[in-house]
Amino acid sequence: MNEKYTPLFKSLKLPNGVEVKNRFVLAPLTHVSSNEDGTISDIEIPYIEKRSKDVGISISAASYVEPLGQAFPGQPSVSKDADLPGLKKQAEVMKKNGAKALIQIHHGGAMSLPGLTPTGEAAAPSEVEVRGFGQQETHVARELTVEEIEHSIESFAKATKIAIDAGFDGIEIHGANHYLIHQFFSPYYNRREDAWGDHLKYPLAIIEAVTKVVREHGTPDFIVGYRFSPEEVESPGISMELTEKLVKALTEQPLDYLHVSLMDIHSTTRDGRYKGEQRVKLLLEWIDGKLPLIGIGSIFTAEDAIKALDTGAPLIALGRELLLDHEFVAKIEQGREDEIVSEFDPERTDLHELPKPLWEQFNAKFYPLPRKDEKATETK
Numbered sequence: 001m002n003e004k005y006t007p008l009f010k011s012l013k014l015p016n017g018v019e020v021k022n023r024f025v026l027a028p029l030t031h032v033s034s035n036e037d038g039t040i041s042d043i044e045i046p047y048i049e050k051r052s053k054d055v056g057i058s059i060s061a062a063s064y065v066e067p068l069g070q071a072f073p074g075q076p077s078v079s080k081d082a083d084l085p086g087l088k089k090q091a092e093v094m095k096k097n098g099a100k101a102l103i104q105i106h107h108g109g110a111m112s113l114p115g116l117t118p119t120g121e122a123a124a125p126s127e128v129e130v131r132g133f134g135q136q137e138t139h140v141a142r143e144l145t146v147e148e149i150e151h152s153i154e155s156f157a158k159a160t161k162i163a164i165d166a167g168f169d170g171i172e173i174h175g176a177n178h179y180l181i182h183q184f185f186s187p188y189y190n191r192r193e194d195a196w197g198d199h200l201k202y203p204l205a206i207i208e209a210v211t212k213v214v215r216e217h218g219t220p221d222f223i224v225g226y227r228f229s230p231e232e233v234e235s236p237g238i239s240m241e242l243t244e245k246l247v248k249a250l251t252e253q254p255l256d257y258l259h260v261s262l263m264d265i266h267s268t269t270r271d272g273r274y275k276g277e278q279r280v281k282l283l284l285e286w287i288d289g290k291l292p293l294i295g296i297g298s299i300f301t302a303e304d305a306i307k308a309l310d311t312g313a314p315l316i317a318l319g320r321e322l323l324l325d326h327e328f329v330a331k332i333e334q335g336r337e338d339e340i341v342s343e344f345d346p347e348r349t350d351l352h353e354l355p356k357p358l359w360e361q362f363n364a365k366f367y368p369l370p371r372k373d374e375k376a377t378e379t380k
C-alpha cells in the first residue's frame with residue numbers, strides 16, 4: 001500500500017468500546033431488490049456481502065419499520081417476524097469478514113408511496129404535497145394522528161428488537177433525506193400545533209425508545225448511530241443554525257456515532273449565519289469530540305478518500321463508489337488504486353456486479369453518477 005493511505009486503515013474505537021477495523025463505511029444504499037413482502041431476496045445477499053467485506057462498518061439499505069412507512073419498491077422490511085430469517089442471513093454475510101453490520105431503520109412519512117402502503121395513503125407530521133421515489137406525479141400526505149405517531153415510535157423500537165434477534169451489531173436511525181424523522185425536525189414539514197410540533201421531540205423520542213430496547217435486549221457493544229441532513233432547500237426549512245441545535249442535543253444522547261448525509265463531503269453551508277463555511281468543519285466543532293462523525297460525499301478515488309479523512313471526520317462512508325467498484329477498499333490496501341473503477345459503464349451489465357433493478361436505475365440516470373458514455377461525448 002502507498003504509505004500516504006495508511007491513516008485510512010487505522011482502527012477506531014467507538015464510545016461503547018467497539019473497535020472498527022478501518023475508517024471505511026458502506027453507506028446505506030437502497031437497491032430496490034428485496035422481495036415484494038419486504039423479505040430479503042437471494043440477489044441481495046451476494047450484493048451486500050461483496051460490498052461489506054473490506055469496510056469497518058457496513059450499513060444496509062433503509063429498511064421500513066412499519067408498512068405505512070414504505071417509500072421504495074423492493075424495500076427491505078424490518079417490521080415483522082417473517083423478516084427474521086432473511087435478515088439473519090444478511091447480517092451474517094455483512095459481518096463475515098470483520099465489518100460491523102448495521103441495519104438502517106426507516107419510515108418514509110410523507111415520502112411513503114401510496115401505491116405500496118396498506119391503506120393506499122402516506123402520512124406525515126403535517127399535510128404536505130410531495131413527489132416520492134420514482135413518482136411522475138405528486139401525492140398529498142395526510143397528517144398523522146397522535147396515536148399513529150406513538151405507534152411509529154413503537155415500530156422503531158420493535159425494529160430494533162428484530163435487528164438484535166437477527167444478529168446485527170447495531171442500527172442506524174435514518175433521520176435524514178426528507179423521511180419521517182427528518183420531517184418532524186423540519187419547520188417545512190412539521191407545522192403541528194400540538195406537543196409534536198416541538199422539532200426535537202420526535203427524534204429524541206425515537207432515540208429513547210430504541211436505546212431502551214438495546215439496554216433491555218442487546219449487549220453493551222450494540223451500536224446505535226444517527227443519520228441527519230444538515231440543510232434543506234425548502235424555506236423555512238432545516239438550516240445550519242437548526243442543525244447546530246440538533247447536533248448539540250444528539251451529542252448528549254447515548255449514541256455511538258453521527259452520520260451526516262451529504263453529496264459532497266467538502267460542501268459549504270448554503271445560507272444563513274454560517275453561509276460559505278464548510279459543513280463538516282462546523283459539525284465537528286459542535287460535536288466537540290463527544291462522538292465520531294461519519295463524513296460522506298463524492299469519494300471516487302483513493303486521493304478523494306484521504307482528502308475526506310483530512311476534513312477531520314474520523315470515518316468516511318462510500319455510497320456510489322462501492323456500487324461502481326466493490327473492490328475499492330481492497331485496491332487501495334493492495335496498492336492497486338490505479339485500477340479503481342470510478343465511472344458507470346452502460347455498455348457493461350457485468351462490470352459493476354449490481355442487482356439488475358439498480359443497474360437499470362443507473363443506466364436510466366436516476367442518480368447523478370460519473371459515466372463513461374458522458375465523458376466520451378464531452379471529449380468529442
Ligand SMILES: Cc1cc2nc3c(=O)[nH]c(=O)nc-3n(C[C@H](O)[C@H](O)[C@H](O)COP(=O)(O)O)c2cc1C
Nearest residue numbers: 027028029030061062262263297298318319320367
Ligand atoms: C442508489 C442510492 C441509494 C441510496 N439509498 C440510501 C438509503 O437507503 N439510505 C440513506 O440514508 N441514504 C441513501 N442514499 C444516499 C447515500 O447513502 C449517500 O449519502 C449519497 O449517495 C452520497 O454518497 P456518495 O457520494 O458516496 O454516493 C442512497 C444513494 C444512492 C446513490
